[in-house]
Amino acid sequence: MRRLDLLRRAARKVPKAAYWLLTPWRMPERLQFLRERANREARAQSLKLLLDEERSRQEARRQDGRGDRVAALDLYSADEVIEAAGVPRDRVFWPQSNARLVVDRESAARFLMDTFRQRADLRKRFPEAFSAPGGRGLAEWLSSAEGRHELALTSEGVQHLVALLSEDLAERARQFFLTSDEVRAVLPHGLMPSGRRALFRWFMQHGLEAGNLALEEVWWLFLQAQENPRAELIRAFLFTPDWQRRVPDALTIFGWSRFSDWVANTYGTDRFSPDSVEISGLQEPAQQVRAGYMAQSAWQRAHPDALSDVAAARALLEWLASGAEGSIAPEARTWCAGLDIDALTPGLLHGGVNVIGHFCYPSGLRVSVEAMTEAMERAGIQTSLRDVRTDARDDPRHVRFAGLESADITIIHVQPEPFFARAYARADLAERTPRTYRIAYWYWEFDSIPQSWCAHADQVDEVWTATEFIARGLREQLSVPVRTLFPGVTLAPFQVRDRAYFNLDERRFTFLFTFHMVSVMERKNPLGLIRAFKMAFRGDEAVTLVLKTSFGDRYPVQFQELCDAAADFPTIKIIDQVLSSDEVLSLMNACDAYVSLHRSEGLGLTMAEAMLMGKPVIATAFSGNMDFMNDENSLLVPYERVKVGRPIPPYDADLEWAEPSVEHAARLMRRLYEDQQWAREIGARGKQSAEINLSLDAAGRRIAGRLDEIEELRRRASRE
Template sequence: MWRAARKISKAVFWLVTPWRMRERLLFLHERTVRNERVKALAALLDKERLRQESLRRGASGAASPPVLDLFDTVDVLEAAQLPPEQVFWAPVHADAVTNREAAARFLLDALRQREELRDRFPGALSEPGGGGLVPWLQSPEGQQSLGVTPEDAQHLVSLFSEDFAARARQFFLVSEEIRRVLPHGLLPSGQRSLFRWFLQHGLQASDLGLEEVWWLFLQARENPRAELRLAFLFTPHWQQNFPDALTVFGWSRFADWVDKTYGAGSVSQRLAVSSDFLEPALQIRIAYLARTSWRDEHPDALSNTKAALGLLQWLESSEDAQIGPEARAWVAGLNGRALIPDLLKPTVNVIGHFCYPSGLRVSVEAMTEAMASAGVRTCLRDIRTDARDDPQHVRFDGLEAGDITIIHAQPEPFFSEAYARADLVERMPRTYRIAYWYWEFDSIPDAWTAHAAQADEVWTATEFIARGLRERLSVPVKTLFPGVTLAPFQIRDRAYFNLDADRFTFLFTFHMMSVMERKNPLGLVRAFKMAFRADEPVALVLKTSFGDRHPEQFRALSEAVAGFPSITIIDQVLSSDEVLSLMHTCDAYVSLHRSEGLGLTMAEAMLMGKPVIATGFSGNMDFMDEENSLLVSYERVKVGRPIPPYDAELEWAEPSVEHAAQLLRQLYAEPEWAREVGARGKLSAQKKLSLESAGQRIAARLNEISVLRRSAPAPDLP
């Protein structure tokens, strides 16, 4: 009855509003298309599940799908089940190669259509430099063969400056529903189904170009063995079942299983022994960690030279090691004494945001570089956030080969999901686990205590954060600054950023995801307006990103600067190179933050020799003082209202707008004094923030942990 009445009322409404009929019909059509796509996707996945189940049961009718022939138009169309115009593009002529998209399509056409080109450059899309293709493109012979000018050839060469397929691969990696069924999607046995998914669903759900998808599949076709390696490294249940798969000790068993599970031909370049996936010392370390019998027989093999040599001799000579003849021969061919220092080298696993454009990425990169400077080897894994991450997730492919793991991720929202988002299985029994956390207050949320229970100790960057953590946590809390350095960056002029070259320019950079109220750009805008008239040759640049995700706050910021043309907002994701380049173009850096865990951008500006004005409160006070920077006075106040993730009762600073305005004016009015402030800040920052000293402190603590773990249970560590 109720449904019938609703349908009648809807029909009546449609009759009295005929001018909206076109809009309604379009909506109904789009809904129908969406529903059909959902059904098609479900059917595709169900078909693949049934095929794999038949293989597991050993059913007589179970068969591998025919390998997708990317050079056969009929086969490609059959796989895609789409009309040709949605699978192929119109031919690209040489004179149209004027941008990356056209260049990619032109080159892919040449490879698909010319077998002799593929034979000459079999690693064109999968090897560095195109396996010789790049120099050929730069040569008169190559240009004449393709009918392109030297200028056109440069567009083709530019495709190889980075992995052109990276965005398409990353989209596959973040599509968890697909990967659950098609972890082998880029192997020969899975390409047909994955190709259909990309063309029917993936392109509509992403901003990928068709040429990026084609590049990915042709790249995978060139080197299926490399694709199997990547599939293993980013499929946790494979890692769990075959922890030593990429070693000479476990490869054959794993390869056999893949063929039986996903279909014959999944491992198309079969090798009885795989000795080149990982360096020898890492292969032995991973196999040792995977085998209880090895550890029982040689318990000190990864910490003692004599025991390590004993392990190698045992592997070579004893049947108790239970390894195949190929693996035994491989061990016999090693120079054991030369290998042992590498086998015993301190190794730490680091799981962090290596691809998320944020201060967390800068921090984890600095920490990793600092440890390298101190001789600590690291196995790195990236924690995925969303599809907007830099498409470099597969570059961070380290397994949990060390006995200590640093999880460099905030307690919320990703700490408890760090392994899953890193596509990494947790080693069992688990490693000694260190949480590296930032916070902006001197007290922490109650929920953090539960997250701390997953760690053996917590590290943080500054004493400001450490004090709050120690008050609430029962595990050890250590202050270990990650170090700060300026990565090499391109020098650009202000015109690149559409900024006026003739104005004294102040800069503030912040991330909208880091809570705008805490970063306090509105207070800075008020101070700037108080310090300067609109017609003075001075400017303020507010560099932010992800304003679209925080429309209310971004609207407030836009309204605050309206009518003041000397204030510029840059709301876009710039590369780290561009961010440093922007900082280099400006005359001074300003932060009227209410609280900071560290204050990374202030540290970077000081290292660059820029005078820095900043609130004299919180984490930045670990490296800033009255001698090396200009500190703004403040009052401690309560937050006052809940601003997730901050409670109303927390306290932060309210910087003095008047004092900030005075300092802004003074820097502008006294440029020589400003340069002196910047020079003092640079000298101070170089001493306090160096990666080398940070690396030595981190290495010392890691050594303490290792020594104490060998003599006492981990919970008893101080």
């Protein structure tokens, strides 16, 4: 049988060999492919060996309780660094820099790191140069006459250095590490002293290229870690779910010593004794007590109503301060004795809300969750925030959303597909046990939902959504309560830019439509808008249509269709670019009117933003936008209700949406262009209406009201 298999494999190679002989002109392409495959296999094998070595070291510690302790990598020792990296020197260090070469952020970073390598006195004077805002005094010194003279800096060089210290050059490198699940599974402590050598090797041999990172970004990350190992221990806990489950009260005075000892024993790193801990660097006092209470069954048995009743909460705090709970460490008893019980009690009873959502994904979902969070904060609701990762194109701010599931209510602001089932994992967050009261916040673009959503709804206690249009479809199929709670809309501060910034002509009346290719181009219907624009205007008139989209490279067929539709009309401009939220609002502000001939919208956020800006808005009179648009505050386009007609993932063919009247839209666009005073009047009415109905303050009050109802229901249930 084995001989027969060998013969079959050999026979399969014959046609391939013959094809290669008959097409010699393709040989360079094939050789390039073989070289790239060999390189990939070599890198994969190298990564496997690196991770296997670290696994073996950790296993040895578990077996004998000791194992080899890894000495911390000294980043200011060139020999140590090159040995740890395992690559040639010129791949680890850049050519020597000097003050005259500081002309941008990257050259400023190289100069500053080179200077600190050479100057032990500066390292001693500014021990948090790379890890603290502004370098903890370094920016001021660089701006002083002393600093400029001592380092021979030009005025331009000082500006670049000070700007550099106001940012976080390491954030992209840190985020790439956080999104590298295979590496983090073995090296959760990679930025701590015991893991730094292995992680540095990984970055130099794999991460730099795979993450499309600059060498300066990686160096800055490791210098941050070297300066503040305790901060890296805390951050590692906050983004390692296994650690959170093992020691849920780690970031409290009650669990810190236990946690620090466990990490030291497991990974061979230094212990951080309670004497070295600044309590303010851990959780807030009320959160510490709540976390300790949830981790200690003895506390719960002694004070079962401590998180729901004022008297019981005070009794718990007095019990801890008195030393009656004998199992807590002396430093914890001392800390408890110094607590202000009156000030702390409300924080025990009202822990706020946990919010898990896409805070770093450039989309309408991010705008929505940010608005909801701000609305709650305006209403006095404390929030604990976690970002749900999507992919490497997310803004590199995941680490800034470090809140634990400390409150008793969790809002999961994540769509049912594709991330809801793994929202906690993608947030690097352990689910609290027993679980919190869970609320799903969902959007949808139709008045009926996919059947698969029902299984996700079984994992929550209720569902919220933004508009009645979505709520009707949810209520038809879900057994849990569905409530309409608009998240609120506000215009974030943005820089006012003229049209020249976006390569637009100041003299032309300009219509705008913004959409995301990921949101399904057929639903957004820019092709219908192009037809309406062509029907309304001649190519030589002083009017422009701007179609702002993003991620066209992910949908090449649809994007080419869009480009082809606009190709014969020079006054249609397509911008396919990921702009910052500031730039998107700036673009909207620079235009004269906003048009959306959508086939269906769950909310219609961009329309709401345009109204808040005072722009006249033309929109399809269908779906979620009708919660805030009417004939008085906007220009509505009639439609026919039709079936989608063919499967357009994630939409089924039998779903129904709108087909807006292109002819009517064309007439409205023409009138706005010809009567610009009327256009301004429409915009002013829309702005006034939006400011009243879409405000964050109103949204915050509505959300607070529902959260109060939930807390009261939970208190009643605990007493029964």
